[in-house]
Amino acid sequence: SVIVENISVIGTGYLGATHAACMAELGFNVVGVDIDPGKIASLSAGDLPFHEPGLPELIRKHVTTGRLRFTTDLDEVGAWADVHFIAVGTPQVRGGTGADMTYVDTATASLARAITKDSLIVGKSTVPVGTAARLADLVAEQKNPDVDVSLAWNPEFLREGFAVKDTLTPDRLVVGTTSQADEAVLRRVYAEALNRNTPWIATDFQTAELVKVAANAFLATKISFINAFAEVTETVGGNITTLADAIGHDTRIGRKFLNAGVGFGGGCLPKDIRALQTRVAELGLDHSMRFLDEVDQINLRRRKKAVALAFDLLSQDVIGKKIAVLGITFKPLSDDVRDSPGLDVAARLFNAGADVHVYDPQGSRNAAKRYPRITYTDTLDDAVTEAELVILTTEWEEFRALTPEDLNHQVTTRRIIDARNVLHPPHWEAHDWTFTQLGRKVQRD
Numbered sequence: 001s002v003i004v005e006n007i008s009v010i011g012t013g014y015l016g017a018t019h020a021a022c023m024a025e026l027g028f029n030v031v032g033v034d035i036d037p038g039k040i041a042s043l044s045a046g047d048l049p050f051h052e053p054g055l056p057e058l059i060r061k062h063v064t065t066g067r068l069r070f071t072t073d074l075d076e077v078g079a080w081a082d083v084h085f086i087a088v089g090t091p092q093v094r095g096g097t098g099a100d101m102t103y104v105d106t107a108t109a110s111l112a113r114a115i116t117k118d119s120l121i122v123g124k125s126t127v128p129v130g131t132a133a134r135l136a137d138l139v140a141e142q143k144n145p146d147v148d149v150s151l152a153w154n155p156e157f158l159r160e161g162f163a164v165k166d167t168l169t170p171d172r173l174v175v176g177t178t179s180q181a182d183e184a185v186l187r188r189v190y191a192e193a194l195n196r197n198t199p200w201i202a203t204d205f206q207t208a209e210l211v212k213v214a215a216n217a218f219l220a221t222k223i224s225f226i227n228a229f230a231e232v233t234e235t236v237g238g239n240i241t242t243l244a245d246a247i248g249h250d251t252r253i254g255r256k257f258l259n260a261g262v263g264f265g266g267g268c269l270p271k272d273i274r275a276l277q278t279r280v281a282e283l284g285l286d287h288s289m290r291f292l293d294e295v296d297q298i299n300l301r302r303r304k305k306a307v308a309l310a311f312d313l314l315s316q317d318v319i320g321k322k323i324a325v326l327g328i329t330f331k332p333l334s335d336d337v338r339d340s341p342g343l344d345v346a347a348r349l350f351n352a353g354a355d356v357h358v359y360d361p362q363g364s365r366n367a368a369k370r371y372p373r374i375t376y377t378d379t380l381d382d383a384v385t386e387a388e389l390v391i392l393t394t395e396w397e398e399f400r401a402l403t404p405e406d407l408n409h410q411v412t413t414r415r416i417i418d419a420r421n422v423l424h425p426p427h428w429e430a431h432d433w434t435f436t437q438l439g440r441k442v443q444r445d
């Protein structure tokens with residue numbers, strides 16, 4: 001019978017570090033593996049190179065209990081673990097739209113060669129359909145002939161900001177396997193979730209790979225759908241939030257992911273819809289996912305619209321004018337600025353000559369690596385003082401709670417663009433603010 005005691009997680013980025021800590025929380029002995037010794041040293045000390053609520057505490061807890069450790073030594077891990085999770089990145093290829101498979105391929109091949117014990121390799125990374133079958137062949141070719149090593153696919157659906165919760169109490173578990181024995185191993189890994197009746201979807205490789213990209217493509221489509229209607233209400237009038245509420249009451253539609261605004265960003269949705277289109281085009285099916293091109297275009301138009309509104313409000317001249325950008329991460333509770341709509345808006349205004357001051361509770365450090373010449377302030381106050389325009393680009397709780405009274409006497413001119421539709425217009429208008437939202441028809445006096 002299959003014993004699962006020791007688990008390795010290859011790749012200790014966002015996904016891997018979270019998965020490793022959560023597996024330790026479930027009671028397994030876990031090792032996180034990475035080729036970057038610096039990362040291993042800081043994780044061992046409980047320091048994370050990114051912001052994720054609750055995760056540093058969980059890592060420190062299990063480094064202390066002894067159930068969690070980190071190493072760069074793949075050979076040691078190959079002799080030790082019963083189950084190996086592959087959690088390395090699949091970024092967008094430089095200068096292209098497909099997924100860069102170098103890390104997954106290299107990690108899988110090196111692992112297969114290092115394994116000296118019967119074990120299961122489980123892919124978690126988001127990959128083009130067909131990858132698992134290809135990797136299964138690679139493992140068979142690279143592994144030691146004396147050991148039994150097979151491959152399974154188990155996509156991950158965690159959201160940044162809720163990574164620990166999503167991993168410990170997932171909405172569903174999807175496992176693609178080629179044998180019942182491999183599925184049985186994964187049932188042991190996830191026994192706790194199964195005890196809570198978490199839906200368990202046991203399927204083939206292709207379905208498991210596609211579930212992940214289909215889910216992200218659907219979410220992206222839902223956001224662009226409402227944002228396309230925002231383009232209409234911007235022209236004819238109407239209230240995009242009321243529209244979303246009203247259609248969202250239909251349980252077949254649902255209210256979630258219908259918040260119109262500056263659009264989606266981050267390390268997943270944008271790259272995943274592009275990689276999916278690229279993959280189906282390779283398969284000769286480019287027409288099947290062509291609508292995702294529109295989804296992408298609608299999304300990118302929102303950023304341009306936010307910039308155009310800023311130009312309008314500043315009489316088409318932004319040069320030297322102080323603009324406060326509130327929120328630079330792609331969403332709240334994260335310090336991730338990958339493909340961030342707010343950062344894009346800030347950078348466009350900065351490049352147009354505006355004096356951009358960014359305030360973000362977590363994201364400034366990462367943003368400054370990309371755009372070092374933009375000004376990042378330590379307080380909201382510093383960003384808005386003497387600003388001629390305020391733009392709210394990420395709906396952090398402290399920005400949602402903003403009132404005109406907070407800003408009335410700081411700014412030079414009372415102009416605000418709420419690019420996330422989280423503020424209450426009448427309240428601002430009562431204080432003589434020129435108040436604009438994406439999805440709202442501009443009021444002309």
Ligand code: UDX
Nearest residue numbers: 156157158159160257258259263264265266268330331
């Ligand atoms: C996403 C998926 O939700 C997750 O299941 C998958 O594993 C990884 O990709 P994440 O990137 O963490 O997770 O962010 P998510 O919360 O999905 O938000 C994505 C983007 O959409 C953010 O920029 C957010 O601001 C935007 N968004 C979300 C909207 O613009 N409107 C909405 O209604 C919802």
